[in-house]
Amino acid sequence: MLPHDLRALLIDLDGVVYRGETLLPGALELVPTLERLGIAHAFVTNNATLGAEGYIAKLRALGIPAEPGDVVTSAEATATYLRAQAEPGARVCVVGEAGLLKAIKGAGFELADENAQYVVVGLDRQVTYQRLVVACTAILEGATFIGTNPDRAFPVETGLWPGAGSIIAAVATATGVTPTIIGKPAPTLLLAALTHLGVAPEHAIMIGDQVATDVRAGKAAGVATVLVEGDLAQGAAETVPDLTVRDLSDLLARLPFP
Numbered sequence: 001m002l003p004h005d006l007r008a009l010l011i012d013l014d015g016v017v018y019r020g021e022t023l024l025p026g027a028l029e030l031v032p033t034l035e036r037l038g039i040a041h042a043f044v045t046n047n048a049t050l051g052a053e054g055y056i057a058k059l060r061a062l063g064i065p066a067e068p069g070d071v072v073t074s075a076e077a078t079a080t081y082l083r084a085q086a087e088p089g090a091r092v093c094v095v096g097e098a099g100l101l102k103a104i105k106g107a108g109f110e111l112a113d114e115n116a117q118y119v120v121v122g123l124d125r126q127v128t129y130q131r132l133v134v135a136c137t138a139i140l141e142g143a144t145f146i147g148t149n150p151d152r153a154f155p156v157e158t159g160l161w162p163g164a165g166s167i168i169a170a171v172a173t174a175t176g177v178t179p180t181i182i183g184k185p186a187p188t189l190l191l192a193a194l195t196h197l198g199v200a201p202e203h204a205i206m207i208g209d210q211v212a213t214d215v216r217a218g219k220a221a222g223v224a225t226v227l228v229e230g231d232l233a234q235g236a237a238e239t240v241p242d243l244t245v246r247d248l249s250d251l252l253a254r255l256p257f258p
Helices: 025-036 051-059 073-084 098-106 128-140 164-175 188-197 210-219 248-254
Strands: 008-013 040-045 072-075 091-095 118-121 144-147 153-156 159-162 203-208 224-228 243-245
Touching: 025 040, 025 153, 025 248, 051 072, 072 073, 072 188, 073 098, 073 118, 073 144, 073 188, 091 098, 091 128, 091 210, 118 128, 118 164, 128 164, 144 164, 144 224, 144 248, 188 203, 188 210, 203 210, 210 224, 224 248
Parallel strands: 008 040, 008 203, 040 072, 091 118, 118 144, 203 224, 224 243
Antiparallel strands: 153 159
16 A cells, blocks of 8 residues: 655666666656655665665766765675674675675675685676686585575666576576575665665655565565566566556656545
8 A cells, every 4th residue: 555644765776767877757857856745765776786876976977866875775785784794804705896895895894705704696797607606616615695686687778687686596506505685675775775764664665667676675674665667577466566657757747645
């Protein structure tokens, strides 16, 4: 059920705000409309290729206002999880891009391929077979296996590219080890954003383009869910969003809900 007293919108990025470097309908009107209506917002993304600062810079470059605290990513959430689980300075093997590497190193861990105590796997668009060998070897030698997010694909201008979940699946298949997953559909990112905004779950909506991650995360966090139609919008029959829209323009035209 959609909240009658809507106070915050939690917004996925890939496939909702943009595809690659192309803005989607309603993206430029999003923040001004929410500010006019007095609705808080946060962007919550499973994509760990950039840290929060990187996504803020990208949003600004695309013409969307963004400030520190407006973005929650699986890179920072993974680093936070490690801080709670690992000894300071623990050795971590990372398969991922700059945002994830920076988050793990910034949390006080040593990036290491040999004698690693943890292996963290996220989206890496330059991943090589040898890099997968290093990660699998560390896991088979006893390292704890963590995945940033399970997205099998992510949308770009030309279609769908393999996501972090595809790389994680390769490592899990090779090792026979099931990873701990940090990002959506776990409610971690959404609850962190709501805490920052000071909004209770019953007064918030999660909007995303995937049932398997965004809608399931919303339900796990106790927030209403809105699904944007697209390539990845299909999902299990038992997981149903509260509302389905064409795009952000369609959603904004319906706000505020009666």
